[in-house]
Amino acid sequence: MQLLPDPVRRLAAWCAAVLLVAGVVWIVIRLCGQFRTAVVPVLLALLGTALLGPLHRWLVRAGVHRSLAAGITCVAVVTVVGGAVYIVVSALVDTGDQILSSLKRAAKSVTTYFGAAGTSLDDLATSSKGLFSKFAGTAASNVISGVSVVAEYIAMAVLALLLVFFFLRDSHRVAHQLRSLAPRGTADTIEAVARRAFAAVEGFMRGTTVIALIDATLTTVGLPVLRVPGAIGLGALVFVGAYIPYLGAFLSGAVAVLVALADRGLVIALWALGVVVAVQVLDGHVLQPVVQSRTVRMHPAAVLLALTAGASVAGILGMLLAVPLTAAAFGVGHELRTRYGPGDEPGSARPGPDGRGEQPGA
Template sequence: MQPVQPLLPEPVRRTAAWCVVILLVTGVAAVGIRLCVVLQTAVTPLLLALLGTALLRPLYRRLVRARVNRSLAAGLTCVAVLAVVGGAVWVVVASLVDNGDQITASLRHAGTSVARHFGAAGTSLDDVAENAGKLLSKFGATAASGVISGLSVVAEWIATGVLALLLVFFLLRDGGRALRTLRALAPRESGAVLEAMARRAFGAVEGFMRGTTLIALIDALCITAGLLILRVPGAVGLGALVFVGAFIPYLGAVISGAVAVLVALADRGFAIALWALGVVLAVQVLEGHVLQPAIQSRTVQMHPAAILLALTAGASVAGILGLLLAVPLTAAAFGVLAELRERYE
């Protein structure tokens, strides 16, 4: 009896099988992202808490090794977070309050210079101010409603931060119990694999957060020192902005550096702005050629193209929050893929 010949050649059947797998994975991912968007009120604090736990777990482990009670160690870690975040916010706000008038006056002086050079075109600073006053009186109700909606957004973010802090406490204290529960609920054959994947993903996020925080601190200190030497107003606040922006790879450094250069241009003139630009570029070269290979290569390795694609996808799904979470989540996905490759190759 002659064997039945397949209808399709082997390469075509193999390609079709991979297409089916890709479609299934894409469908599951799309459903998961959709559920996260619908349940973002609960998902956002959880994701922020996971990032905070990944960053703070070394401190928690040190306290536990020092024979501190687990609940007390988790509480002390959360208090340390409040102190650091509160101190950073205080530094930024105080810097803006102390130097806000000077920065505003510098920007007004720059606007006057521009109006003086382009006054022949029919545009002056007084005309702009008059038109702005008319627009403000015309759309006053809209502005008031915008302020009210902005206050509601601030209240929502405060509630999200409080919930995330509580989740950090429980994740620090009961993280091991959560992994054991995951392994117990999974089928017998896949429990160990799921636990290994979870540990690998969390390890990737932990390495990314630890490395990024160290790099952000070094960048902020270097740029702050340079701006202080150049006597740029609000140097400490601009350094804090650099520190926060460093958690958004590439884009954050460009935006925070551009703000620093613009403030230097408005207050100190073109020559000092060029020096400020040189400081920012030197720090970026130091980060790209020294800090990133020495620090991040030991924790998580991601191609710049993958980072840019992750940032674009995160921004399209969740805006600014997506920019903050895109790269850590992608690092976790790379960790899971690395675990599966090591197990099944």
């Protein structure tokens, strides 16, 4: 005899499934945190492979051996990333004090009109400068701890670079390996899902990098026209912030407007706001639809939730990794929905890019 009605039993079954999935996800996150020195390089290597894959494929098509092409690509990424990091860090170091002092002056101006909001901004600028000083003092006084942290980061970076080399060199074998490990009858689905997930990450990385370069260039060119100080550093902030959708653009744009308000007055601050808004409008309505038109488009709410979850799990690194991982998850969901959605039978043909029938896994 059934003691509970059928709706209650269905609800209990769903609750048990949700709790089971949540428990598995929590365990996976904890394990990733414990083995972060191995997990982080793998994730970074996957992002690097997605970004550099077109260059490697072009070299292979040009007749270069796969291993040599992977080595050339890794040398190129070291040169480009190292140069970009040097430019960004140098710009922030050279203009950091100027930007912080401008923020403090902006805080006094905002205090005049908004009271507590300006006081909070002044406290934030003061805390930022104190945080930099404290970090420098800690690094100077605690050499052993600093060296260990730096050594860990260097080891992770070297491991990620080596993994990029192997991922690029052996990328043509991945599909065969997946098919050999897949359970019987699921090889086509697993290969198609993996391809769709990697294509989503690849499109996100390439598109975001192109958009970040364009946004940073427009900001760096537009702010000096208004004679706003620290334009190079602000452009560097825009470039870095582009990899954190919405939130990064908002923060870097707010800093640019506040710096303009402090050094050039309200009118120039409004013009700077116009430059920032124009860049973001160009980003949202022209660059993203054109550059990222073939990737999985995510709703802003999903992106913000992913950023919040990534920040709560792994801080800034989690925010940087959250969106591409979410893009991969959306790609997997889109592929499964295309294959097993309503009206489709598993394994049936589906329309290809040219409108003709396409077999699963093609």
